[in-house]
Every structure is written in structure tokens, then in C-alpha cells.
Amino acid sequence: MVSSCSLTRRLDDNQALVRKLKLQNVDKEFSEQALTYVDRQQQPNNWINLQLYLTFNKKGKNNIGEPPSILDSNLVEYSRMQIEHFLRNKGYLKARVSSDIQIRKKKAKLTFTADEGPLFRIRSIQDSIGDSNVRLLYRINRPRFSHVQPGGRFDTDSLAYDRDEFYQIMKRNGYYDFYRQYINYNYDSTFNNKVVDIKTVIDNPDGKAHHPTYKINNTLITISNSAGRSTGKADTIQVDSQFRFVDYSHKFHPESVTRYVFQRKGDLYNIDQQSLTTSRLSELNVFRNVPNPVYIKLPDSVNRKLDSRIDIIPLKRMSDRVEAEFLFNSGRYGYNLGNTFTDRNIFKRAEVLQIKLNWSVLFDNANTATAGSIENQDFKIGANLVYPRIIAPFNVPTLGKYGVPHTTFSSSLQLFYQKGLVERRSFINSLTYDWVETARKQHTLTPISIEFSNGTIDPIAKSTLLSQNRYSYIYLIGRTVYTASSQYTFQLNANKLNTLGNFTYFRGFIDVGGNTLSLISKVLNTKRDTAGQRTLFGYAFAQYAKAEVDLRFYRYLGGNERQFIFRINPGIGIPYGNSNQLIFEKNYYAGGANDIRAWLPRTLGPGQFNRAVYPDSTTRNRLKYLDQFGEIKIIGNAEYRYKLADNFFGTKLKGATFVDFGNVWRLHETSDNPGGQFRFDKLFQSTAIGIGTGLRFDLSYFIFRFDAAFKLKDPQFSGADQWVLIKHFDELFHTGSFKNTYEDSHNETYRFMQLNFGIGLPF
Numbered sequence: 001m002v003s004s005c006s007l008t009r010r011l012d013d014n015q016a017l018v019r020k021l022k023l024q025n026v027d028k029e030f031s032e033q034a035l036t037y038v039d040r041q042q043q044p045n046n047w048i049n050l051q052l053y054l055t056f057n058k059k060g061k062n063n064i065g066e067p068p069s070i071l072d073s074n075l076v077e078y079s080r081m082q083i084e085h086f087l088r089n090k091g092y093l094k095a096r097v098s099s100d101i102q103i104r105k106k107k108a109k110l111t112f113t114a115d116e117g118p119l120f121r122i123r124s125i126q127d128s129i130g131d132s133n134v135r136l137l138y139r140i141n142r143p144r145f146s147h148v149q150p151g152g153r154f155d156t157d158s159l160a161y162d163r164d165e166f167y168q169i170m171k172r173n174g175y176y177d178f179y180r181q182y183i184n185y186n187y188d189s190t191f192n193n194k195v196v197d198i199k200t201v202i203d204n205p206d207g208k209a210h211h212p213t214y215k216i217n218n219t220l221i222t223i224s225n226s227a228g229r230s231t232g233k234a235d236t237i238q239v240d241s242q243f244r245f246v247d248y249s250h251k252f253h254p255e256s257v258t259r260y261v262f263q264r265k266g267d268l269y270n271i272d273q274q275s276l277t278t279s280r281l282s283e284l285n286v287f288r289n290v291p292n293p294v295y296i297k298l299p300d301s302v303n304r305k306l307d308s309r310i311d312i313i314p315l316k317r318m319s320d321r322v323e324a325e326f327l328f329n330s331g332r333y334g335y336n337l338g339n340t341f342t343d344r345n346i347f348k349r350a351e352v353l354q355i356k357l358n359w360s361v362l363f364d365n366a367n368t369a370t371a372g373s374i375e376n377q378d379f380k381i382g383a384n385l386v387y388p389r390i391i392a393p394f395n396v397p398t399l400g401k402y403g404v405p406h407t408t409f410s411s412s413l414q415l416f417y418q419k420g421l422v423e424r425r426s427f428i429n430s431l432t433y434d435w436v437e438t439a440r441k442q443h444t445l446t447p448i449s450i451e452f453s454n455g456t457i458d459p460i461a462k463s464t465l466l467s468q469n470r471y472s473y474i475y476l477i478g479r480t481v482y483t484a485s486s487q488y489t490f491q492l493n494a495n496k497l498n499t500l501g502n503f504t505y506f507r508g509f510i511d512v513g514g515n516t517l518s519l520i521s522k523v524l525n526t527k528r529d530t531a532g533q534r535t536l537f538g539y540a541f542a543q544y545a546k547a548e549v550d551l552r553f554y555r556y557l558g559g560n561e562r563q564f565i566f567r568i569n570p571g572i573g574i575p576y577g578n579s580n581q582l583i584f585e586k587n588y589y590a591g592g593a594n595d596i597r598a599w600l601p602r603t604l605g606p607g608q609f610n611r612a613v614y615p616d617s618t619t620r621n622r623l624k625y626l627d628q629f630g631e632i633k634i635i636g637n638a639e640y641r642y643k644l645a646d647n648f649f650g651t652k653l654k655g656a657t658f659v660d661f662g663n664v665w666r667l668h669e670t671s672d673n674p675g676g677q678f679r680f681d682k683l684f685q686s687t688a689i690g691i692g693t694g695l696r697f698d699l700s701y702f703i704f705r706f707d708a709a710f711k712l713k714d715p716q717f718s719g720a721d722q723w724v725l726i727k728h729f730d731e732l733f734h735t736g737s738f739k740n741t742y743e744d745s746h747n748e749t750y751r752f753m754q755l756n757f758g759i760g761l762p763f
Helices: 028-035 047-055 073-089 132-145 154-171 254-258 272-281 460-467 471-477 515-524 617-622 737-746
Strands: 017-024 097-104 107-115 121-129 185-189 195-202 213-222 235-238 241-248 287-289 296-297 305-313 320-327 332-344 350-365 374-388 406-418 422-436 441-457 482-491 504-511 540-541 545-558 563-575 634-646 649-664 686-698 703-713 751-758
Touching: 017 028, 028 073, 047 634, 073 107, 097 332, 121 132, 132 154, 154 185, 154 272, 213 254, 241 254, 287 482, 332 563, 441 460, 441 471, 460 471, 482 515, 515 540, 634 686, 649 703
Parallel strands: 017 107, 121 195, 213 241, 213 305, 482 540
Antiparallel strands: 097 107, 185 195, 235 241, 287 305, 296 305, 320 332, 332 350, 350 374, 374 406, 406 422, 422 441, 441 482, 482 504, 504 545, 545 563, 563 634, 634 649, 649 686, 686 703, 703 751
């Protein structure tokens, strides 16, 4: 077995595997970066990556894992020279680096030792710029962008940064023909004094006394058909003095494109406006390919102008996506089928219409009396019409600098059936605006959302609930109610969520409903129902306020994409005025693949509520799938992420270790949920804790996730009995007295472990 796991088992006798790499006597500021200059083939393999390669690539095909880093003296020498060159670029102009190779049992250790010498600093900075306009532009902007200052460390990377920054400034100010090669640096080092004098030189074009500037002239926009061909008859429109629109697809109104062309006739050429145009047209989600504009210089040498051409290939107008999932858990199994139909550009203004259908069915095989029967069904159908602009009764500027704004008209119908308990119907209509204030700040405003819900309780279930004093559930799931609400969401740093780095993500959400309806009902003095609530159109309406915060701290820990994330997600909903309880859809629920993963969705809490309070097995079976809810939630997560393998059957394999904690609580003590009230003095006692580990299969365009989570602390029990994993670890994969007792009192098996499959990261 040891032989079969040996990392050197497939090496020839004259080969050695690089297993250790050491760098000595390098400034700590640059030591980690200096290691990257060691040739990739001479850096030690990740153990898992190499084992995958040796196990699955029997014929030398590099499809899985990574090939062994075999010692190569030529590459070692090349690496030594690269490190030496890097140190000199960082100001150690006299740096020398030596290398040493030690081999033992076909394993090599590489040691690079540096003699850095003195650090050279900048004594003076001058410039030599022939064009007076360019010289003025450089001197005005240099204090803002330059990393090169007198007294600072001499660093060629900083010089390269300065060159690129000023190149961008020139490109923003009309200098279309300007190139980086015009910018050069002359530097003179005095070795004995350890100082360097720098001169920035910006040359003029050959044979010219200055650099020319250009202005935008006419713009030709050409849209091919979805096959990428610009043939046949086209819709040709001269929009205005700048834009000529040629559409071979016959599908687009000119305004849908010209709105997001930020280069205007008469403006100086600006590379930022060029990039902004390409980015926003791509974000419309109706085009397959939007290349950078092509510019043509007009022959007029006095009034220098640029004609531009934008060639676009549209996506196919219609598409359809089918998704399916199979669910299995402790004798329960089911499926989830989804279909999304997309019609792009339905009204020729880059609108996107999506029609979504979803059908979920859950069967229960655990109960032998009703094995194979449907326990619940959930059917949803919805339509979203998304416009790539803000549609309002007043003029709104094009908010496209940092992202395309959207107006979304949404409508959905949900039909839910739960065997022996309830049938519910929900109908929701809303209008939503979203826009990006800056690259870091995003806003979503739903000024109007109208929700209508109707439920019918099974007569036997209703009788059972009444006998258990569970009036809240009857009120929640068995009545007709509606509300009109407004919602607002603010997000900070959402654009960084899939990146490595140190940042803080924030999402704040508020939802207020029923106030306008309350005012109308009071003015009209409408009737009250049997519960004392005012009605409109014959039905009671809900009045409430709800707020939620999602705060996350992301910290990058270095190599192998190691990252630590801490998340805290509190929320509260308060009924008031015409309501004494939140409607079913506005409550909070805990458990599931994206919060506390050791519990199934909607099965945790509230607080310390324990289903053992049900007096008999018949009641427990009938109410087994009753959702647990609360008006307060606190969810927290701590997760450590790391890379395991670069190439695992075509995916990047990553791992995660996590701790989840939290619960949902009721605002007040109720007969429905004994022990479910939120109390500060019992916060820890009523908090659930789960631990686990997982794998992430990163396919670049999406991430498939698998998590195994374990209940560590279960708040439905008391005292030391809450620490279920510690106290009953021997029953983790076996049945004993604890599981037997639990099954007798709950009519279901206690599960320490919960497996979760998901698409995308949990947060």
C-alpha cells in the first residue's frame, strides 16, 4: 500500500521529484512574490494533484491532476536568474542569487540564497517632454497617479505602472494615436551613494512637433443575423446626425443600442467611453458578440475626426432550459423539474421575457402504510419582463456608467398541496427597479408588490390543530389575505463576491406593507371581519414591517486560494395595525443548503420548540411536514475555503470546512410553539450549531457543491443533552437508545448528518 501511494513510483532511475523549495535572505516584503519566479515545473506539486495524476493518467495523458515536477538543472538556473532579476527590479541593483540542489531517495530540495546588497533609493525625478500640451497634462496628473517619488525605493514595476497610468490619461483626452512606446525612462545610478536619478522622456511622433488629438464623428452600427452574417436586405435608419443603424436581423429598434453608446459626436476620443460602450452593450444579454468599436481616421488633417463602426452579433431570440433534481433523505424521495423559456428582444428594445415553470413532488417511503404516496406538491409559474432601462412617468437619465439599470415587471402563481394538511394558492405581481450607483453600490427598489394568498385546511387537520391550541398555524395557512408592499435593497461590494481578497459585503433589506391599504380602509370606514381586522374588497389585508441584514467579512489567506468568511444574517418582521401576525410568506425559516446546513429546510425551531409536545403518533404523522417559522431570525456562518486540486476530471476541486449557528424565534410566547419565544437570557440555549465539510467542483461558469453537515448542538433538547454529537457520537452511524427514544416520541428517525447538493456557493 505504501508503495502504491509513493509519489516517486513512476520516476526513472535518473530522475528526481522536486518536493521542497526554500528561499533564503530575501526581504519579507518580497519573499512570497520572489517564489513565483521559480519556474512552474520546478515548484513542488500539491500532494492531492500529483496523486490524482499518478492514479488516473496511466498512459501519460495529462487530463486529471498535475504532472510531477521533475528536477531540471537548466530550469533551476533559469529560476535563479529570474529571482535575481526580480530583486534588481525592486531596487537591489547589486543583488546576487545562488542555487543549491540536494537529492535523497529521488526527492529533491531546492534552495535559493540571495545576497541582496544595498537598497537603492530615488534621488531626483525630471522629465523631458517636447509637446507642451502633453507636458502640462503630465505634470498636472503625475502627483495623483505616480508611485515614483524622491526618497522612495527604486522599483521598475512602479515605473511600468506610471507608464500605463499616463498612457490611459492620454487615451482619455483625445490622443487616439498615442502608444506606450512613446514613454521611456532614463535612470542613472551612483553605485557608491546607492541613489538613482530618473528622467521621464515622452517622444513626439516621427516628423511631428506634437501629438494629435481626435474627436468622434459619425457612428455606423451594424447588427448581423444570429448566424453572424451581414447579408440580404437590412433595416437601414439614419437615426440622427451621428448614428446610422443597419439591422440585418430585423429585430432591433435603434434606441435599444444607441442608448448605451457613450461616444458622442464632437467629444474628444476617450478610451473609457469606448470600454463603457462595449461593456454595457454586452450586459444587455441580447447580443452574442460585441467587439470594441473600429475607428477610421478621416483625411482632414486640420479637424482630426474619427468615424467609428460597431458590429454586433445577436443571440438567438428564443431559448429554453430544462433543469431536474432528484431528492432523497431518510426514506423521503422526490424530484424537482424546472423549465425556463426566454424570448430576447420581444418588443425590439432589448427586453427579455422569461417564463418559468417549476414542479416539485415529495414522496414518503418511510411510512409503510402510505409508502409511495405523495406527501406534498409545489407548482409555480411565473413571468418576468425585463427592460434594460428605468421606465418611469418622468424623465430618468441613462444610469449606465457602472452597469445597465433594469425595470422588471413580474407576475407569479404558486399552487401548494400538503397531504392531509393544506392547499394554498398565492398570486404575486410586482414592479422592480435595479441600478448600480458605483462599481461597489447596487440598489433595488420595488415600489409596488401586490400579493394575494388563499389557503384551505384539511378538516381533520384543522380539528387536530385546534385541539393542540395551534391557532397561529390555522390563521397562517388557512385564510385568505392580501397585502400591497414596498421593498428596498442596498448591496455593497456584490461585484467582489466571486473574487479572492479582503473585503466586506453588506446587504440591507426593508419591506413595509399595508400602510396605504390601512389609510384607504380608514377613510372609507370599511367593515371588519370576525377577527376584528378591517377589510377591503371583502378580505382582510396584512400590515407589517420587515428588515434584514446580511453582513459578511471575506479574508484572503494566501496560496491555494485559501479564504475565510464570516457571515451574520439577522432579521425581524413585526406585524402591526391591521395585523397581529405576519402572513405565511413573510415569516422567517431556518435550515437548508444556504444557512444552517445540518437541518432540512424549515425544520429548525422556533427557539427550543420540540415536536414531542404532540400527544400521539397520529398527530405527529399528520403534522410532520408542518413548517417551523418565526418573526425573528439570526443566522451565522464561519467557513474556511481552500483549493484541493487544479484538475479533477475537468474541474477545479475545492474544499470547505464550516460552522453554522442560529435559529428562528417567535416575537411572543404562543401556545403553538412552547419555548419558541425570543429571549436574550436564553439566546445561546436556543441557538442551534452545526458543523461540516464539503467539496466544490468549480467548472468556471458554475460551481456544483456537496456538503455534509452534522448537528452539534440541537436546541430542542435541554442542558447537556443539547450537545447531541458529543453525547451520542457512538450513534452517529448506528441505532441506539437515543435514536430509539427519539423515534418513539417524534415518529421519525433522528439524523445527525444532512447531505446538501447545490449550485453555487452558499454565500
